[in-house]
Structures are given as structure tokens and as C-alpha cells.
Amino acid sequence: MAGKSFDMIVIGAGPGGYVAAIRGAQLGLKVAVVEREHLGGICLNWGCIPTKALLRSAEVFHLMHRAKEFGLKADGIGYDLPAVVKRSRAVAGQLSGGIGHLLKKNKVTVVMGEARLAGRGTVAVKTDKGEETLSAKNIVLATGARARELPGLEADGDLVWTYKHALQPARMPKKLLVIGSGAIGIEFASFYNTLGAETTVVEVMDRILPVEDAEISAFAKKQFVKQGMTIMEKTMVKQLDRGKGKVTAHIETGGKIETRDFDTVISAVGIVGNVEGLGLEAAGVKIDRTHVVTDEFCRTGVEGLYAIGDIAGAPWLAHKASHEGVMVAELIAGQHAHPIKPGSIAGCTYCHPQVASVGLTEAKAKEAGHEVRVGRFPFIGNGKAIALGEPEGMVKTVFDAKTGELLGAHMVGAEVTEMIQGYVIGRQLETTEVELMQTVFPHPTLSEMMHESVLDAFGRVIHM
Structure with missing residues (x-):
């Protein structure tokens, strides 16, 4: 050749x-x-x-x-x-x-x-x-x-794993530390926690899933804690001491350092x-x-x-x-x-509950100088969510108050990674609240919550 x-x-x-x-x-x-x-x-x-x-x-x-x-x-x-x-x-x-x-x-x-x-x-x-x-x-x-490797926190495939080791584990972790709470960290935390690992997540920023809307992060955190996870925010892992079958992590929160023992660490600190x-x-x-x-x-x-x-x-x-x-x-x-x-590219995280979003968060929309109207609708108000046995979640929409432009949409709950696409198309077509309100959503579906969230932003919500 x-x-x-x-x-x-x-x-x-x-x-x-x-x-x-x-x-x-x-x-x-x-x-x-x-x-x-x-x-x-x-x-x-x-x-x-x-x-x-x-x-x-x-x-x-x-x-x-x-x-x-x-x-x-x-x-x-x-x-x-x-x-x-x-x-x-x-x-x-x-x-x-x-x-x-x-x-x-x-x-x-x-x-x-x-x-x-x-x-x-x-x-x-x-x-x-x-x-x-x-x-x-x-x-x-x-x-x-x-995967980014931080000095002193490098993976060895035995006690400290990257995503590759976590995808084909040689053993099931009993006490797991996940460093980083972006999509990769939270997905692995969710997987191993569900299978019974005692899971701790450490995030250096002031909240987990830091790129998401603050309300969605807070909702997801509450669910993870309910599932038995330990979540530590504004926290750093300073060093890992590797022993036989265990790792001692030096964890710093608010200027104080404590040590905790784990048998497995997954590093998910960016790329x-x-x-x-x-x-x-x-x-x-x-x-x-x-x-x-x-x-x-x-x-x-x-x-x-x-x-x-x-x-x-x-x-x-x-x-x-x-x-x-x-x-x-x-x-x-x-x-x-x-x-x-x-701004028209959606992000999806497949933890339990799922998280999905597109466009500006409420805080970023305000920072950009928009006067906003925000709508919310909880899963508990939706017939399909209750029938599925998935009543935990919410859909949040952010509009420009003057023009009605859909600035952002943020969701947490069952199957939201499939639903977000409706708002992505809306943004691509430069929709306003009027078109979304006039759209007939099929019943009973989870997608009806998207409609209700829009209605809520303009004081017209029906089922809440």
C-alpha cells in the first residue's frame, strides 16, 4: 500500500x-x-x-x-x-x-x-x-x-481501577471509593452500589454531577443517599496508601483530612x-x-x-x-x-435514576442575562410513572420570559435519557413555549410531564 x-x-x-x-x-x-x-x-x-x-x-x-x-x-x-x-x-x-x-x-x-x-x-x-x-x-x-490520571491516584488494576478495569472486574468490590461524580463516576457508583458494594463518591466541586442544573443534582443526590451511597462534596482525595487487599484514602473536606479504608477505588476524574x-x-x-x-x-x-x-x-x-x-x-x-x-447537544447519564439535559441551566441562563420563567413537574403527578413504579423524578424547563425561547431542559427519573430528545428537537427548531403548549402529547406516557413542565412555567399546569 x-x-x-x-x-x-x-x-x-x-x-x-x-x-x-x-x-x-x-x-x-x-x-x-x-x-x-x-x-x-x-x-x-x-x-x-x-x-x-x-x-x-x-x-x-x-x-x-x-x-x-x-x-x-x-x-x-x-x-x-x-x-x-x-x-x-x-x-x-x-x-x-x-x-x-x-x-x-x-x-x-x-x-x-x-x-x-x-x-x-x-x-x-x-x-x-x-x-x-x-x-x-x-x-x-x-x-x-x-482517562486522566492524577499523581498518586494512578490505577494499578488491582486496588485502583480505571473505567476499563471497572468494566471487567476480577472481583466484586465490598467497600468502593469512586473519585469524581461526572457521568462516568456516577454510572459506575450506581452499578456497583446496586449490586451491593458499600459505595462512597467523592467530588471536588460543590455538588455531584456538577455540569447539571443544581436542582437536578440535589434531587439525584437524595436518591443516591436513599440507595445507601455516601456522597462527599467539596472534597478531595489527597493520597492513597496501598496495602494488602486494601487502600487507605486520605480525604480532605473543609481543610480537615481523615482516612478511610476501601478494598477498591475507581478513578473517574476527567479525560x-x-x-x-x-x-x-x-x-x-x-x-x-x-x-x-x-x-x-x-x-x-x-x-x-x-x-x-x-x-x-x-x-x-x-x-x-x-x-x-x-x-x-x-x-x-x-x-x-x-x-x-x-447548546443543542444533550447530555445523558445512565445512573439510577437517569439524568438528562440540554441547553442552559437556570443559573447559567440568569448569568447570561436572561429573565427566566421556570417550570417543574414531578414524576409523582404522572399516571405512567406511577404505573411503572417509578414515582421519583422531575422535569424542569427554563424559558426566556420575554421571547418564550426554550433555553434549557433538565430531567431526572426513569427513561429521561430517551425523553430529552423532544426538547432537543424543540431547540433545533427554535421553538417557543406556544408550540410546546399546543403539542398534543400521548397519554399515558412519561412524555406528558414535558408538556406539564412547560405549562407550569407559564402558570397553566393542570395536574399539580
Whole structure:
């Protein structure tokens, strides 16, 4: 393949890279994608997908314990951790295989190996067979990110785990410490806590799920505490002393340090971009705190070089990466592309209860100078939620009081990760409260709470 030339080379086959490659091929470009590990990237193999499979097992286990409530009988309830993990890996494997099929179907050339930029329009790939050179006028960096490791809190796979160890545990933790309460930390805390681990979550910010609306964070925290979790906010883990089968954590809250013993620690303190070894500096690419600096069209400022997904910075979400991949492929193919509005990208956390949001929180809307109208509706007022046995939750909407623009929506409760999409479409269509109020929501559904929350913001709520 020496000197093989393409219209577009994509480095990385995660949800950004493989989608960019497929869209490019659909538009008639000759495309190559280089991947060093797994098609589907972290999201599909070690992130979004396998964690959802684990969390589904935990949810079913939780429901089995509630059988009596539903008039059902279930005896001798238990779980087989290796079987739970095996199912999760099988789900990831099935989808990863599917990506290979899609790339082949779209005639995308797949090169397995490690890529680096080797001059303008040239990519050198280190494969098992040696080095190959590929060339293209357009190169898309989609190399993603990895877990941030804090000094002294590094993972060892035995006592201290990253998300990868937590996805295929060699044993069930008894006393678990989770450092960080973003989506990854809270999802693992939720999974292991449901399966019976005594779980403590430490968050350095003043509340857990710090990017969410403060009211939603507070509601979720109350539920987690009810489920037996210990939540420590405005708290830092200063050091970990590793012993035989146990870790002593030095935990600082309000200037006081205490020590606590755990048998397992999961570190989930953010991510760093995979920018090393790619030859970016030599190419003249600007890097800011491990992320490639781009404009709204994902252009790096170096001609013909784009960066998409996690390597290009926040929000670090698979669906953002995929959308950017499509946009960049369309730009390269000479089409008219629209930049992505970060405020219209939803965030979803699959803990129990689920959390989902889009747009501005109430506090951020006020900070931005909006006079706001806020509506809320509780799950307890919804027939479907009660029938499901899921009466804990709320839907909150934030509107501009003058224009009626939907500024943000925030939810906590059963299946909110599926419902948030209604508000995402609303924002994309630049809706106001009038259209949302006039929309007929089907009954009985959880989605009716979205309607009621809007009505509440304007003093017209019916069921509360």
C-alpha cells in the first residue's frame, strides 16, 4: 500500500472517525480510516455501550428485588458477575463487528496500525508488517481521549481501577471509593452500589454531577443517599496508601483530612486528549490543555487538517463526535455544512435514576442575562410513572420570559435519557413555549410531564 492516495484519511475509528469515513464515502470520496485498536473506539468497546449493558443488568437485578410490589414472586435472587460482564462484552463485540461491516459496505479502506502526520497531506502508519505511507489532501484527526490520571491516584488494576478495569472486574468490590461524580463516576457508583458494594463518591466541586442544573443534582443526590451511597462534596482525595487487599484514602473536606479504608477505588476524574505521537507540533497544530484548537467547522488552522470529537474538546460526547464527523466529511466534499451548536447537544447519564439535559441551566441562563420563567413537574403527578413504579423524578424547563425561547431542559427519573430528545428537537427548531403548549402529547406516557413542565412555567399546569 506504499504511497496509496485518498481524498480523505481519518485517524481513529471511534464514533467520530468511522462516521466521518462513512459519510465521506457516501459523498463519493475515496476514504481510508486508520485505527490502532478497535473499530468503534472507546465509546463502543470500553465506554457508552458496555456500561449501558452492565447498568441494564443492575436495573433488572434491582427490579427483581421489587417483585413483590408488582404482585410477582422471585426467590433466591442473586447475580453471577462474570456472566454480567460476559454479556456486556458480547454486546460491545457485536456492535464492533457491525462497524467493520459498515466500513466494508461503504468501500472504506481500513488500515490497522498507529498513525502520525509525516508532512503535509501524508500519514505514516506503523502496522504489524512495517510502515506504510498514505496520502490525502484532507486529514481528519479523531483520536479521542483517555482517562486522566492524577499523581498518586494512578490505577494499578488491582486496588485502583480505571473505567476499563471497572468494566471487567476480577472481583466484586465490598467497600468502593469512586473519585469524581461526572457521568462516568456516577454510572459506575450506581452499578456497583446496586449490586451491593458499600459505595462512597467523592467530588471536588460543590455538588455531584456538577455540569447539571443544581436542582437536578440535589434531587439525584437524595436518591443516591436513599440507595445507601455516601456522597462527599467539596472534597478531595489527597493520597492513597496501598496495602494488602486494601487502600487507605486520605480525604480532605473543609481543610480537615481523615482516612478511610476501601478494598477498591475507581478513578473517574476527567479525560485528556490523545494528542501525543501524532506529529501535531511539527505540523503546526495548536494544542491547549491536551486538546486540539479548532474553529466551529473543526478546522485546525493547518490547511486540509481537521479535528473532531474528544480530541477537539468539550462536550466530550459520542454524539457530538459523530455529528462533527458528518459535518467535516460534507465540507471536504464541497457541500454546505452547518456548524454544531453546543447548546443543542444533550447530555445523558445512565445512573439510577437517569439524568438528562440540554441547553442552559437556570443559573447559567440568569448569568447570561436572561429573565427566566421556570417550570417543574414531578414524576409523582404522572399516571405512567406511577404505573411503572417509578414515582421519583422531575422535569424542569427554563424559558426566556420575554421571547418564550426554550433555553434549557433538565430531567431526572426513569427513561429521561430517551425523553430529552423532544426538547432537543424543540431547540433545533427554535421553538417557543406556544408550540410546546399546543403539542398534543400521548397519554399515558412519561412524555406528558414535558408538556406539564412547560405549562407550569407559564402558570397553566393542570395536574399539580
